[in-house]
Amino acid sequence: xxxxxxxxxxxxxxxxxxxxxxxxxxxxxxxxxxxxxxxxxxxxxxxxxxxxxxxxxxxxxxxxxxxxxxxxxxxxxxxxxxxxxxxxxxxxxxxxxxxxxxxxxxxxxxxxxxxxxxxxxxxxxxxxxxxxxxxxxxxxxxxxxxxxxxxxxxxxxxxxxxxxxxxxxxxxxxxxxxxxxxxxxxxxxxxxxxxxxxxxxxxxxxxxxxxxxxxxxxxxxxxxxxxxxxxxxxxxxxxxxxxxxxxxxxxxxxxxxx
Amino acid sequence: xxxxxxxxxxxxxxxxxxxxxxxxxxxxxxxxxxxxxxxxxxxxxxxxxxxxxxxxxxxxxxxxxxxxxxxxxxxxxxxxxxxxxxxxxxxxxxxxxxxxxxxxxxxxxxxxxxxxxxxxxxxxxxxxxxxxxxxxxxxxxxxxxxxxxxxxxxxxxxxxxxxxxxxxxxxxxxxxxxxxxxxxxxxxxxxxxxxxxxxxxxxx
Numbered sequence: 001x002x003x004x005x006x007x008x009x010x011x012x013x014x015x016x017x018x019x020x021x022x023x024x025x026x027x028x029x030x031x032x033x034x035x036x037x038x039x040x041x042x043x044x045x046x047x048x049x050x051x052x053x054x055x056x057x058x059x060x061x062x063x064x065x066x067x068x069x070x071x072x073x074x075x076x077x078x079x080x081x082x083x084x085x086x087x088x089x090x091x092x093x094x095x096x097x098x099x100x101x102x103x104x105x106x107x108x109x110x111x112x113x114x115x116x117x118x119x120x121x122x123x124x125x126x127x128x129x130x131x132x133x134x135x136x137x138x139x140x141x142x143x144x145x146x147x148x149x150x151x152x153x154x155x156x157x158x159x160x161x162x163x164x165x166x167x168x169x170x171x172x173x174x175x176x177x178x179x180x181x182x183x184x185x186x187x188x189x190x191x192x193x194x195x196x197x198x199x200x201x202x203x204x205x206x207x208x209x210x211x212x213x214x215x216x217x218x219x220x221x222x223x224x225x226x227x228x229x230x231x232x233x234x235x236x237x238x239x240x241x242x243x244x245x246x247x248x249x250x251x252x253x254x255x256x257x258x
Numbered sequence: 259x260x261x262x263x264x265x266x267x268x269x270x271x272x273x274x275x276x277x278x279x280x281x282x283x284x285x286x287x288x289x290x291x292x293x294x295x296x297x298x299x300x301x302x303x304x305x306x307x308x309x310x311x312x313x314x315x316x317x318x319x320x321x322x323x324x325x326x327x328x329x330x331x332x333x334x335x336x337x338x339x340x341x342x343x344x345x346x347x348x349x350x351x352x353x354x355x356x357x358x359x360x361x362x363x364x365x366x367x368x369x370x371x372x373x374x375x376x377x378x379x380x381x382x383x384x385x386x387x388x389x390x391x392x393x394x395x396x397x398x399x400x401x402x403x404x405x406x407x408x409x410x411x412x413x414x415x416x417x418x419x420x421x422x423x424x425x426x427x428x429x430x431x432x433x434x435x436x437x438x439x440x441x442x443x444x445x446x447x448x449x450x451x452x453x454x455x456x457x458x459x460x461x462x
Contacts, residue, residue: 064315
């Protein structure tokens with residue numbers, strides 16, 4: 001078996017973004033040095049595009065186009081590339097040495113600006129590297145929490161049968177929420193669990209819809225939440241797959257803050 | 259996040275005998291129309307963006323809706339995909355291939371990320387899609403769609419199931435094996451063989 005055949009099946013999973021941690025890392029390393037496997041990966045992505053063609057459905061709603069165009073109009077304006085350099089314009093010959101002298105002055109100015117720019121770039125590069133390092137650390141935490149192939153163990157008192165459990169970690173000031181669940185019973189196809197933030201006053205706020213995996217584990221990481229809401233408790237109900245705006249009784253699980 | 263966008267041609271597919279599949283339009287009007295639209299978009303032309311949306315929104319929305327099963331969520335994914343294209347249009351070289359397949363793959367990946375409630379995979383930065391196919395609609399797309407559906411229809415149910423679970427539900431081979439009770443190796447083989455079967459039918 002050649003090294004490429006060894007990676008053939010993993011390449012398909014990698015193209016589908018479903019190759020787990022260790023195997024993924026090994027394949028990424030191999031891809032760096034193997035043009036043949038990179039080409040095959042591109043072709044597998046081409047095959048994925050073909051599979052997209054098997055889908056058919058209603059046309060997107062009219063409002064989606066308006067929404068996109070509104071967002072596009074709100075984006076920072078793009079800077080078009082100049083079509084022709086300014087010195088290509090007629091007149092260079094006539095301007096002659098005068099223009100050359102002016103250019104020399106401009107060039108000196110550019111050189112000075114260039115030195116300043118170099119220092120700025122160097123400083124930005126250092127900041128960027130530092131940010132990348134922090135981002136990498138954060139990613140590793142989230143990857144571990146959400147990896148589908150991670151081993152998840154819930155410890156309970158000995159001789160107690162496994163019970164559905166959820167743990168919510170909430171940072172009110174930053175509207176951040178991490179929720180992990182285990183031993184959750186499977187649901188019918190069109191149903192999902194919905195997590196609710198129960199504020200100290202006011203109606204429950206939706207905090208993410210989730211379905212447990214085959215082992216009953218699930219995670220909700222940083223669902224969109226209104227800022228600064230003080231939570232009295234968190235609760236879970238069963239809702240339609242698309243989620244609900246208000247909880248459907250009964251409340252299956254609930255936990256109050258410490 | 260900036261998306262590095264590139265689409266490459268398949269090397270051998272320009273041979274005349276392959277002209278009966280979905281290639282001709284990609285070679286002529288599809289790619290050149292994309293190139294013209296992208297060029298206008300790069301200079302900030304919003305009406306060109308609207309035209310590009312009109313060409314590809316149906317495939318992007320269809321694949322997102324199939325994955326997510328929810329019109330609102332599919333619309334959100336579509337919005338995100340097109341906005342990223344607007345922001346990254348400067349790095350896209352349409353002369354190197356077709357835009358439709360790239361959009362279809364990115365839409366599928368983004369929809370799976372939304373379905374599994376995970377951050378976008380890092381690999382999305384550099385997604386190169388080697389296929390030429392005009393997915394802008396009309397007869398070319400309909401012909402290719404017919405071939406792909408034919409290929410899926412003639413697959414063994416277990417193989418088609420594994421491929422669709424991996425592609426449209428974003429399940430890992432481990433999850434599919436747990437669901438079907440079959441060995442991991444069998445699932446891996448079925449997923450790859452399924453993708454290759456599509457390639458063979460559309461590019462015989």
